Amino acid sequence: MSTRKKIALIGAGNIGGELAALCARKELGDIVLFDIPAKADFAKGKALDLEQNSSVIGYDAKITGSSDWKDCAGADVVIITAGIPRKPGQSRDDLVATNLPIIRSVAAGVKEHCPDAFVIVISNPLDAMVYELKRATGLPRERVVGMAGVLDSARFQLFLAREANVSIKDVRAMVLGGHGDDMVPVLSATTINGVAATELIAREKLDAIIARTRTGGGEIVKLMGTSAYYAPASAAVAMAEAFLLDQKRLLPSAVYLDGEYGYKDLFMGVPVIIGGRGVEKILEIKLTDDEKAMLAKSAKSVQGITDVVKATPAA
Ligand code: A3D
Secondary structure (H helix, E strand, C coil), X not given: CCCCCEEXXXXXXXXXXXXXXXXXXXXXXXXXXXXXXXXXXXXXXXHHHHHHHXXXXXXXXXXXXXXXXXXXXXXXXXXXXXXXXXXXXXXXXXXXXXXXXXXXXXXXXXHHHCCCCEEEECCCCHXXXXXXXXXXXXXXXXXXXXXXXXXXXXXXXXXXXXXXXXXXXXXXXCEEECCCCCCXXXXXXXXXXXXXXXXXCCHHHHHHHHHHHHCHHHHHHHHHCCCCCHHXXXXXXXXXXXXXXXXXXXXXXXEEEEXXXXXXXXXXEEEEEEECCEEXXXXXXXXXXXXXXXXXXXXXXXXXXXXXHHHCCCC
């Protein structure tokens, strides 16, 4: 029996495939690429392609395609992308009717077969779907997170790097709040290797970059006809890696708030430390009054869609 870590990827679509490729290349563990029975062969084919790739690239990872939850049993990490992505013109909240029953069925699988896993949700509308996953599984808040902040921060960082004409490696930024068009790029925590971004980039340019960050997902949907998958997968792998390797990374993540920042019974993006025990700490950083007001607006949107989810009875 393998003593490698086990990573179950629920949803073998665009993000699922890229997640598998990244986890394999980083040799984070053996991988199960899970999808619904109608897509079982697709998942198996993708897994086989990626396993054959191990011979070219040179990585040790067993990759299995499956539609049987038993194959996910005992996973250390579960990453959920099950559901449909946006099409041009749709908002993330438009996906709730389709993705809520999917998340509920995935939650039942996780609860029965992977009760000890660190679970990362990617399916949209993110903050409401991760709320439901936690509610339906009953997992502790340390082990359920939503991926959005790492991706939204990455988008913000790219636009800042291009504007300032500096290496992307030197840009540090943080985007908090819900994964929607009123997410909160935190300028007071944004630096280019320690130098405040406001010193290097003019305010009007920063405002335009903030606006582009907020609609960064939609910009790609409009271009591709479906949502982004390379950067979303990398962002979730950074979170999985932080857990598997006990890196204690400070990453903006959607976590269950129980009074932090003044919010209760809500998932929303805030800075957290992820290590071997999952979410090891929620950091309450100082925000300007402006940033607090933006966070309140974002929280209101998240609360609205979360209330819809809470009021929707099981089918
Ligand atoms: P896609 O390529 O369609 O893959 C989704 C997969 O989920 C498909 O293969 C489906 O068959 C599968 N699926 C459906 N129901 C189930 C089920 N019950 N169990 C297991 N698998 C199932 O989509 P994608 O990979 O591009 O996107 C997946 C999700 O991520 C969508 O909801 C997107 O909106 C979301 N997304 C979130 C972000 C964030 O930053 C939070 C970014 C990009 C995409």
